[in-house]
Amino acid sequence: MLIEIKNLQKNYLMGKIEVTALTEIDLQIRKNEYVAIMGPSGSGKSTLMNILGCLDTPTLGQYLFNNVDVSSLTDDELSAMRNREIGFIFQTFNLLPKMSSLHNVELPLMYGGVDKHERKDRAERALQRVGLAERMHHKPSELSGGQRQRVAVARALVTNPGILLADEPTGALDSKTGDEIMALFDELHNEGNTIIVITHEKEIAEYAHRTIFLKDGMIFSDAPNS
Amino acid sequence: MQFEENIRVALRGLIEHKFRSFLTMLGIIFGVASVIAMLSIGEGAKRQAIAKYQELGVTNIIVRDKNLSDAELEEVRAKFSQGLSLSDAEAIKEIVPGVEEVAPQSEKSTEVKFADKSSKSTLIGITPAFIKILNYETAKGDFIDEQHYDNGMKVCVLGAEIARTLFQNREPVGEMVKIDDQWLEVVGVMKSKALFTETVGELASRDLNNDVYIPLSTFHKRFEPENELASELKQLTVKIESSDKLMVAASLLEEIIKRHHYNNKDYSIVIPYELLKQEEKERRIYNILLGAIAAISLVVGGIGIMNIMLATVMERTREIGIRRAIGARKADIMSQFVTEAVAISITGGIIGVILGVMLSLGITLFTDVTTFIRLYSVFIAFGFSVIVGISFGYLPAKSAANLKPIESIRYE
Numbered sequence: 001m002l003i004e005i006k007n008l009q010k011n012y013l014m015g016k017i018e019v020t021a022l023t024e025i026d027l028q029i030r031k032n033e034y035v036a037i038m039g040p041s042g043s044g045k046s047t048l049m050n051i052l053g054c055l056d057t058p059t060l061g062q063y064l065f066n067n068v069d070v071s072s073l074t075d076d077e078l079s080a081m082r083n084r085e086i087g088f089i090f091q092t093f094n095l096l097p098k099m100s101s102l103h104n105v106e107l108p109l110m111y112g113g114v115d116k117h118e119r120k121d122r123a124e125r126a127l128q129r130v131g132l133a134e135r136m137h138h139k140p141s142e143l144s145g146g147q148r149q150r151v152a153v154a155r156a157l158v159t160n161p162g163i164l165l166a167d168e169p170t171g172a173l174d175s176k177t178g179d180e181i182m183a184l185f186d187e188l189h190n191e192g193n194t195i196i197v198i199t200h201e202k203e204i205a206e207y208a209h210r211t212i213f214l215k216d217g218m219i220f221s222d223a224p225n226s
Numbered sequence: 227m228q229f230e231e232n233i234r235v236a237l238r239g240l241i242e243h244k245f246r247s248f249l250t251m252l253g254i255i256f257g258v259a260s261v262i263a264m265l266s267i268g269e270g271a272k273r274q275a276i277a278k279y280q281e282l283g284v285t286n287i288i289v290r291d292k293n294l295s296d297a298e299l300e301e302v303r304a305k306f307s308q309g310l311s312l313s314d315a316e317a318i319k320e321i322v323p324g325v326e327e328v329a330p331q332s333e334k335s336t337e338v339k340f341a342d343k344s345s346k347s348t349l350i351g352i353t354p355a356f357i358k359i360l361n362y363e364t365a366k367g368d369f370i371d372e373q374h375y376d377n378g379m380k381v382c383v384l385g386a387e388i389a390r391t392l393f394q395n396r397e398p399v400g401e402m403v404k405i406d407d408q409w410l411e412v413v414g415v416m417k418s419k420a421l422f423t424e425t426v427g428e429l430a431s432r433d434l435n436n437d438v439y440i441p442l443s444t445f446h447k448r449f450e451p452e453n454e455l456a457s458e459l460k461q462l463t464v465k466i467e468s469s470d471k472l473m474v475a476a477s478l479l480e481e482i483i484k485r486h487h488y489n490n491k492d493y494s495i496v497i498p499y500e501l502l503k504q505e506e507k508e509r510r511i512y513n514i515l516l517g518a519i520a521a522i523s524l525v526v527g528g529i530g531i532m533n534i535m536l537a538t539v540m541e542r543t544r545e546i547g548i549r550r551a552i553g554a555r556k557a558d559i560m561s562q563f564v565t566e567a568v569a570i571s572i573t574g575g576i577i578g579v580i581l582g583v584m585l586s587l588g589i590t591l592f593t594d595v596t597t598f599i600r601l602y603s604v605f606i607a608f609g610f611s612v613i614v615g616i617s618f619g620y621l622p623a624k625s626a627a628n629l630k631p632i633e634s635i636r637y638e
């Protein structure tokens with residue numbers, strides 16, 4: 001099992017009040033699954049995704065990644081995991097604004113200790129892959145929203161992580177650019193990658209093979225797409 | 227990630243954020259520069275004071291005949307004092323312990339003429355001991371020697387400035403100048419001396435470079451005193467062997483003079499060493515003030531750096547979050563930020579040192595304040611700023627690196 005979550009809970013402290021964002025979450029995701037996570041705003045989708053991507057930690061419960069309990073890992077091991085095994089795509093891209101696309105895509109490789117030449121090579125190929133070979137030396141501010149998201153995708157897949165986590169990757173895009181991104185995801189899935197996508201849109205969710213529906217911090221339904 | 231790589235990341239970061247780097251550096255630059263300039267002003271004042279008193283001789287005691295009005299002069303003469311005289315000099319030499327040499331001198335304001343030029347001057351009658359006591363040197367020719375003195379020869383030595391005024395580019399040595407109704411042969415020209423801009427005790431402030439020296443014997447034989455009742459001598463310069471005997475010698479000397487002058491206060495005693503100490507004490511407040519200004523500059527520089535850090539903390543925290551999300555370890559983040567801070571601080575520090583040095587040179591050049599840069603002030607300024615710069619770079623980065631990546635990314 002690639003991902004196994006047992007009775008997970010996440011509370012946030014808002015001043016003195018504890019807000020429960022997720023509760024009683026049990027979830028299993030196999031390798032090469034294509035999962036969509038849906039649910040109303042505030043239902044805990046991003047919270048769950050951040051925990052899956054090891055950007056955040058649960059309050060209670062267990063998260064096993066590749067059968068390893070994530071809570072037992074050191075901070076450096078978690079960094080390495082984020083670096084090599086998980087590709088995270090944010091709704092708001094989160095690129096470094098002063099760097100060219102190429103540098104942005106190179107960054108994970110740099111933190112992974114890949115040497116300069118190979119790094120550049122692989123980053124260029126990743127950008128080619130998302131169709132941005134001509135925009136390599138542009139900064140994010142010189143790119144359209146769709147292009148920025150594609151840089152973010154290139155950055156997520158450049159280390160060949162095997163799993164892509166995308167929090168509303170098409171949320172800021174028009175439907176045509178959204179479809180282009182999703183076509184790319186399809187391709188990546190066919191290559192054996194595991195893909196988890198948060199979305200509000202039914203059409204986007206239909207690309208996936210399984211849909212998890214969250215409501216009030218709980219799993220409301222979890223079923224294969226027909 | 228390798229060390230070299232970290233440095234590259236940091237430097238690239240600085241270049242990518244030129245303006246931010248520049249602003250941060252500015253605080254350090256001004257902090258360092260102003261500390262160096264401030265401390266150099268204090269040090270310059272100290273050195274100037276020391277030089278001034280060294281000119282007077284720090285182991286010397288100077289006895290000056292007081293400038294008295296005619297009425298006062300009549301009064302002290304009536305009370306048996308004959309003013310400063312050679313017999314005072316003899317008594318001091320005989321009785322006071324530790325006296326190395328006594329140089330008597332007489333003075334007279336007069337005019338010196340050469341060809342069609344003339345210049346106001348102070349004519350000073352001295353013995354050959356004079357040049358031994360004060361570290362004066364001649365630029366050309368020789369000073370008054372024993373032979374001149376013993377024979378009361380009509381020779382003179384010109385101060386640097388008066389020689390220039392009278393002779394311009396001509397060679398003065400060997401020429402005859404006219405003082406009052408006397409013709410004297412120029413045998414030497416003094417080296418230029420620092421100007422006395424302040425009065426030190428009874429020592430009138432005047433340009434020593436306008437003085438003309440002649441043998442004391444000649445002075446007494448050939449020149450009319452300024453006043454019928456004038457004292458035989460204007461000044462006695464007493465050189466004591468070492469400064470630890472100075473105070474004892476001074477009090478004994480004063481006792482002798484007092485008795486010789488029948489308790490008339492028609493003289494004054496100046497001890498350059500004492501004045502130096504006293505001035506040092508007075509300057510302490512000035513130094514504290516300068517130090518305070520310097521400290522304030524450093525703090526202001528520090529606040530400047532802190533401001534930039536705080537203003538950019540959101541952007542930087544997000545940056546840290548993003549880097550962490552894609553795999554940077556805490557150590558990677560820390561080394562990036564510390565390297566950035568070190569690079570900024572050291573570059574700013576170096577520019578600050580250069581600016582500070584130029585500033586203090588400029589102050590010396592364009593104002594009448596003398597400055598002197600001590601190496602330790604450069605180290606203090608540089609060291610402090612670098613520490614401030616690095617701390618302010620390190621601390622925000624440390625707290626951001628300790629957040630969970632998602633908290634850093636969401637930071638507001």
Ligand SMILES: Nc1ncnc2c1ncn2[C@@H]1O[C@H](COP(=O)(O)OP(=O)(O)OP(=O)(O)O)[C@@H](O)[C@H]1O
Pocket residue numbers: 012013014019020021039040041042043044045046047048
């Ligand atoms: N950092 C936080 N501090 C406090 N509460 C939070 C924090 N992050 C999320 N929450 C709360 O947790 C709940 C779930 O938030 P989450 O962002 O996971 O929702 P979401 O399903 O992604 O919504 P959306 O579709 O609008 O993105 C919300 O009620 C939110 O207010």
Ligand SMILES: [Mg+2]
Pocket residue numbers: 045046047
């Ligand atoms: Mg969300």
